[in-house]
Amino acid sequence: MSTETDAIDIRIQNETVSLPIEVLDRYNVYGPRYTSYPTAPEWSDEFGVDDLRRAFAAANAEDHRPVSLYFHIPFCEKLCWFCGCNVIINKDKEVAHPYLDRLKTEIDRFADSVDPSRPTVQFHWGGGTPTYLSPEQMRDLYGHTASRFLILPDAEIGLEVDPRVTTAEHMAAAAELGFNRVSMGVQDFDPQVQEAVNRNQTFEQTAATVAQAREHGVPSVNIDLMYGLPYQTIASFRETVERVIELSPERIALFNYAHVPSLRHAQNAFRRMPMPVGLEKFEIFRAAIERFTDAGYVFIGLDHFAKPEDEMARAQVDRTLRRNFQGYTTKAGSDLYAMGVSSISQIGGAFAQNFRDTESYFARIDAGDLATMRGMWLTDDDVLRSAVIERFLCHCVIHTKEFEEEFGIDFAETFADAIADLRAHEADGMVRISDDRIEVTPLGRLFIRNLAMPFDAYLRRRSPDAKPIFSKTL
Ligand code: SF4
The missing domain is CATH 3.80.30.20 (tm_1862 like domain)
Structure with missing residues (x-):
């Protein structure tokens, strides 16, 4: 624990990072566990x-x-x-x-x-x-x-x-x-x-x-x-x-x-x-x-x-x-x-x-x-987003060029809204965004459900006032 009351120290992957309590509170939201996408x-x-x-x-x-x-x-x-x-x-x-x-x-x-x-x-x-x-x-x-x-x-x-x-x-x-x-x-x-x-x-x-x-x-x-x-x-x-x-x-x-x-x-x-x-x-x-x-x-x-x-x-x-x-x-x-x-x-x-x-x-x-x-046929968009979310949750990195080649898309254009949301997470020290990759930081590993959520098109369409259907992320 940090001696500061407004932050905690976390040791992860041989790195010690300080997490402000205020950030922790902001990340404690309702969200899927993504054992499937669409959920x-x-x-x-x-x-x-x-x-x-x-x-x-x-x-x-x-x-x-x-x-x-x-x-x-x-x-x-x-x-x-x-x-x-x-x-x-x-x-x-x-x-x-x-x-x-x-x-x-x-x-x-x-x-x-x-x-x-x-x-x-x-x-x-x-x-x-x-x-x-x-x-x-x-x-x-x-x-x-x-x-x-x-x-x-x-x-x-x-x-x-x-x-x-x-x-x-x-x-x-x-x-x-x-x-x-x-x-x-x-x-x-x-x-x-x-x-x-x-x-x-x-x-x-x-x-x-x-x-x-x-x-x-x-x-x-x-x-x-x-x-x-x-x-x-x-x-x-x-x-x-x-x-x-x-x-x-x-x-x-x-x-x-x-x-x-x-x-x-x-x-x-x-x-x-x-x-x-x-x-x-x-x-x-x-x-x-x-x-x-x-x-x-x-x-x-x-x-x-x-x-x-x-x-x-x-x-x-x-x-x-x-x-x-x-x-x-x-x-x-x-x-x-x-x-x-x-x-x-x-x-x-x-x-x-x-x-x-x-x-x-x-x-x-x-x-x-x-x-x-019940069930669902995945659309092309579902398949793409499912792959992005799955790779994020499994490998903690998205190689954008890989997706461009595999799915024939312009990653930055297709996911402009998700990347814009991730910029806020970048400011919190959770991800690093560059031209060819989006990489989860050691701290971001602990909030990876939150980091996957910007890619979820269904969640994006849900009203913020809708009754929660998922558990809390933290
Ligand atoms: S009731 Fe208990 S033992 Fe049975 S599936 Fe649930 S957690 Fe497992």
């Missing part, structure tokens, strides 16, 4: 199954573009009050049977529409809690998929696990099936925070799951943390960070808690609890960045950390890192085929999301159809 509120209910089928056909016509698969397993035994995922809470595991039946039917319908010679390079099970399933159900689901898609031997195969319900048998099954990445939620190890968010998970439970992954030879472990939760303080979160470093995961995701109680009603449980906001929340983030980078992790994009030898750190260096619905990915240039309730596919120039409730999802699958609820 989900812009998608249309008019996009339906016929559109998805057109996207399938167009993708097959491309020259063997690789395939990524995502399955959404929505079940959890207990609701964490902060949760922003589409979940179904049920301790009765019988509910998984009818769901898996529909999911396997959907897999068959997708597989019938994907050229079988296209290689699957990435396969991810998210949720919810995929290890809500029994090891036998996991084997059955995986086997069914492998019989329909060409999963490459070196594919990245990821599984989200919850240490509170994941057993040694689950991990053995995962390793045997070829899962080479496991990702586990922790959020915070502090007992008071855990009690407040309805997620009691001891350090020992987490350490045991990490140890099981290591014993079974799973090469990559990720831990999810969240800052901005009730009762968190800089000191308490420091303890959590130390304990995570002790576990030595290959990757860490440090998510900004998105407080949107009007959309996520369970978050109203926090109403009377002390929440770190503004400067205190930012200080928790800052302290965690400093400690993880001191411990040798590379700061990736918006909120990830990876060991320097990890593929994600290397992808940031060689500029192959990409942004997707799970955060960041190293598998550039593949189409994402997503199955299960609420899942989102990104195929060529289209986004398609399934129904979010199981009733509608089951009804569509049982009617012999696909379960598309």
Whole structure:
């Protein structure tokens, strides 16, 4: 901390920069996280199954573009009050049977529409809690998929696990099936925070799951943390960070808690609890960045950390890192085929999301159809802006000439309004703008969502008085 009360010192990428509190306050605005562009509120209910089928056909016509698969397993035994995922809470595991039946039917319908010679390079099970399933159900689901898609031997195969319900048998099954990445939620190890968010998970439970992954030879472990939760303080979160470093995961995701109680009603449980906001929340983030980078992790994009030898750190260096619905990915240039309730596919120039409730999802699958609820065809302008925002968020630099060659545009002319907005950010020390590039400064890394927003044509059209639909950027 600076001795000045009106500024804080931040050490990032071996540079110490001073950030005036007044600037911090100005950057604490509502804005998207840009796991997609255009963002989900812009998608249309008019996009339906016929559109998805057109996207399938167009993708097959491309020259063997690789395939990524995502399955959404929505079940959890207990609701964490902060949760922003589409979940179904049920301790009765019988509910998984009818769901898996529909999911396997959907897999068959997708597989019938994907050229079988296209290689699957990435396969991810998210949720919810995929290890809500029994090891036998996991084997059955995986086997069914492998019989329909060409999963490459070196594919990245990821599984989200919850240490509170994941057993040694689950991990053995995962390793045997070829899962080479496991990702586990922790959020915070502090007992008071855990009690407040309805997620009691001891350090020992987490350490045991990490140890099981290591014993079974799973090469990559990720831990999810969240800052901005009730009762968190800089000191308490420091303890959590130390304990995570002790576990030595290959990757860490440090998510900004998105407080949107009007959309996520369970978050109203926090109403009377002390929440770190503004400067205190930012200080928790800052302290965690400093400690993880001191411990040798590379700061990736918006909120990830990876060991320097990890593929994600290397992808940031060689500029192959990409942004997707799970955060960041190293598998550039593949189409994402997503199955299960609420899942989102990104195929060529289209986004398609399934129904979010199981009733509608089951009804569509049982009617012999696909379960598309909404989506969007990207326009040329969307594709261009999506690329600009994605490269900004992944590589922290935009090489303007690259875009001029790739998209046949005059960058300065096309983005005159965005560049004008970025000039104000330049004055705050967040970006450097030159003839051939727009580069995010070390300080700007912490505000990269804000810096991407000027390129968002939909946000630009929204009235400043409109009801906020995104969480705060800080
Ligand atoms: S375990 Fe994960 S998906 Fe389930 S409620 Fe908690 S945060 Fe949400």
